[in-house]
Amino acid sequence: MALPTTAATATRPEVAPFEAQRGAPIAARGLTKAYGAKPVLRGLDLSVSEGEFLAVVGRSGCGKSTLLRLLAGLEAPTQGQIAVGYRAETDRRTIARVMFQEPRLLPWARVLANVEVGLGADRRSASGRKRALEALASVGLADRANDWPSVLSGGQKQRVALARALVSRPRFLALDEPLGALDALTRIEMQRLIETAWRREGFTAVLVTHDVAEAVALADRIVLVEQGAIALDVTVELPRPRHRGAPDFGALEERILDRLLGAGEA
Secondary structure, rough: OOOOOOOOOOOOOOOHHHOOOOOEEEEEEEEEEEEOOEEEEEEEEEEEEOOOEEEEEOOOOOOOOHHHHHHHHOOOOEEEEEEEEOOOOOOOOHHEEOOOOOOOOOOOOOOOHHHHHHHHHHHOOHHHHHHHHHHHHOOOOOHHOOOOHHOOOHHHEEEHHHHHOOOHHHHOEEEEEOOOOOOHHHHHHHHHHHHHHHHHHHHEEEEEEEEHHHHHHOOOOEEEEEEOOEEEEEEEOOOOOOOOHHHHHHHHHHHHHHHHHHHHHH
């Protein structure tokens, strides 16, 4: 299956040339997923450029998390094709990482060891340990490396989960509502950390969220999933860093909310 060759959007941050190629393009064609007799996705088509930040919004049960799991290789489609990377046969397990709604930390392992889990076989090497420490530092937790997860706050646990996802330097990061359980201020702090990591590393990001403001704050594009298909595809043409009080920010948020709420009334 041919992969998209479209250029990155105008809002994509400037990164060094070698980093700009780290993101993996994504192509999904005719994507269908059914659980028994119940279809969740219905022939969905989606393309994501390398290094692009895509947000997926929609009502509960619309299929957005199912779409993310299919793209990340956690589930197989009932019908259709997915390619992540420049070759259809690329093993997504080698280039993709997922950040879930819950931190999913190992309670019997210290913080640094939890981050090292993301390195796979390389976690026992000196270079792997160094990368894990660097990943912890990048999320502001270098001084918590020897702590147990049980003593961390909810926001700190999600920072560890982010460091674990980033330590292997993925080309595709799938974010399944990872900030939904955080308080408002901690959520904004985590959004900034994710954006900073994306700008620094150049990976392709796909975020599933119920929070339209979060989608507008982070994404290059926002797609709305409705009844198992893409009902709206909007490019976010706002300069970074974005300010929630700006008129253009509010106007775009309102446009998407109006479409989202209207879909619920149909």
